[in-house]
Amino acid sequence: MKEDIMVAVVGAGPAGSTAAQAIAASGMEVLLVDKKSEIGSPVQCGGFLPEAFELEKLMPHARLPGTLREIPQRHILHRTQLQRIYSPSGDNKQFAVAGRVLDRRAYDRHLAALAASAGARVLPATRARLEEGTVQLSGHFNGKIRPQIIIGADGPHSIVSKAMGNPIQETGICLEYEMAGVNIDAKAAEMYFSARYAPGGYAWIIPLSQDTANVGVGVRSSYMAGQKLSIILGRFIREHPIAAEKLAGGEVLAVMRGLVPSGGTCGAIQKDNMLLAGDAAGHVMATSGGGIPLAVVAGRIAGEVTVGQLRGEMVLADYASRIREEFGAQLSRSVRIRKMVDMAMKSDRLMNALFAALSPEQMKSVMRAQIPVPLASRAWLFSGSDSQD
Numbered sequence: 001m002k003e004d005i006m007v008a009v010v011g012a013g014p015a016g017s018t019a020a021q022a023i024a025a026s027g028m029e030v031l032l033v034d035k036k037s038e039i040g041s042p043v044q045c046g047g048f049l050p051e052a053f054e055l056e057k058l059m060p061h062a063r064l065p066g067t068l069r070e071i072p073q074r075h076i077l078h079r080t081q082l083q084r085i086y087s088p089s090g091d092n093k094q095f096a097v098a099g100r101v102l103d104r105r106a107y108d109r110h111l112a113a114l115a116a117s118a119g120a121r122v123l124p125a126t127r128a129r130l131e132e133g134t135v136q137l138s139g140h141f142n143g144k145i146r147p148q149i150i151i152g153a154d155g156p157h158s159i160v161s162k163a164m165g166n167p168i169q170e171t172g173i174c175l176e177y178e179m180a181g182v183n184i185d186a187k188a189a190e191m192y193f194s195a196r197y198a199p200g201g202y203a204w205i206i207p208l209s210q211d212t213a214n215v216g217v218g219v220r221s222s223y224m225a226g227q228k229l230s231i232i233l234g235r236f237i238r239e240h241p242i243a244a245e246k247l248a249g250g251e252v253l254a255v256m257r258g259l260v261p262s263g264g265t266c267g268a269i270q271k272d273n274m275l276l277a278g279d280a281a282g283h284v285m286a287t288s289g290g291g292i293p294l295a296v297v298a299g300r301i302a303g304e305v306t307v308g309q310l311r312g313e314m315v316l317a318d319y320a321s322r323i324r325e326e327f328g329a330q331l332s333r334s335v336r337i338r339k340m341v342d343m344a345m346k347s348d349r350l351m352n353a354l355f356a357a358l359s360p361e362q363m364k365s366v367m368r369a370q371i372p373v374p375l376a377s378r379a380w381l382f383s384g385s386d387s388q389d
């Protein structure tokens with residue numbers, strides 16, 4: 001492998017493969033490196049991705065790549081029509097959201113294959129380390145490279161972000177089971193809020209078919225009071241007054257763990273010859289934990305800015321403002337909302353009061369990182385009844 005190359009992308013998730021495709025399609029030399037032996041596996045995701053018209057409402061200023069719009073049918077396991085949200089007291093509100101549930105393993109491989117077809121060199125089973133401007137590769141491929149530009153698309157604990165001097169970002173921790181033999185509403189993706197069953201976060205049921213689902217919980221360690229995540233998810237599955245009925249008799253086919261950035265961007269997303277995209281840059285909607293669409297859009301922008309810099313038409317310093325233009329406002333509002341809702345997370349009484357204050361349409365707007373009046377006014381803080389705690 002030659003030492004001097006134009007671009008190295010660390011991480012072949014949705015952000016990295018999208019960036020590598022954009023760069024290779026412009027005729028530039030790019031290496032796409034991932035430590036996973038098989039790109040896309042193991043899966044660390046629920047796979048929920050709103051339909052393209054929903055994404056346009058979520059990120060109205062973003063240019064959505066075709067890979068978010070026309071996903072081959074064979075990579076879509078299921079489609080949902082509703083989002084249903086349960087309060088701690090068991091009330092629910094639902095609203096229309098057209099969703100696709102992706103086969104993430106297949107989708108990630110599809111994106112990496114598009115990058116490869118465009119001319120990117122893909123190096124699976126290869127770990128990258130950064131050392132004084134060089135990238136050290138070890139694993140299936142070994143060597144030292146000196147790229148002109150490095151894109152860090154290497155997830156929440158990004159080594160590229162660390163090399164840029166950024167602090168460790170705030171994350172939620174998730175545990176998810178793929179379950180078979182469940183009796184769920186296959187039309188609805190469900191979220192459950194409760195201090196007992198999902199402290200500082202929420203639990204979810206994402207249907208994969210009529211009787212299979214991804215069932216998970218994402219929480220923040222500061223709310224867990226030393227409890228193990230497997231205990232929290234087990235309790236949700238066996239004891240939650242509503243979910244337990246749907247999940248009774250289900251068998252676990254797969255166990256997935258992972259971190260989800262929950263505080264938006266923390267630190268710089270560009271420094272010297274380095275850019276960050278996707279989870280590495282905190283590009284995850286803090287209201288939902290959804291990161292696939294932002295990762296793909298950020299990967300596209302990182303690729304375009306890289307090509308612009310190499311052609312002398314742009315500078316890498318343009319990257320942060322391009323991100324801000326396309327989805328910066330939505331990302332930072334989602335973090336503001338999460339911080340408002342954090343207060344309610346401390347007590348089921350407050351969460352029930354907040355839930356009661358919002359109509360289904362207002363909940364939908366919260367999920368789209370808009371701040372409806374009842375949330376902003378904080379009147380709900382004073383309207384909860386003590387008996388529900």
Ligand SMILES: Cc1cc2nc3c(=O)[nH]c(=O)nc-3n(C[C@H](O)[C@H](O)[C@H](O)COP(=O)(O)OP(=O)(O)OC[C@H]3O[C@@H](n4cnc5c(N)ncnc54)[C@H](O)[C@@H]3O)c2cc1C
Pocket residue numbers: 010011012013014015016033034035036040044045046047048049126127128129153154155156159174175176216256257258259260277278279280284289290291292293295
């Ligand atoms: C349990 C769970 C459920 C989720 N559910 C959803 C959901 O339903 N919908 C949704 O939109 N989002 C969901 N998310 C979030 C979503 O999975 C991420 O936001 C998304 O994968 C981000 O893509 P990415 O390309 O930035 O990073 P990733 O997909 O994390 O890819 C990063 C890649 O970098 C590689 N890597 C890391 N370090 C190195 C290194 N040193 N050298 C080489 N390679 C390296 C990793 O192996 C990995 O393949 C979920 C997350 C979790 C944990």
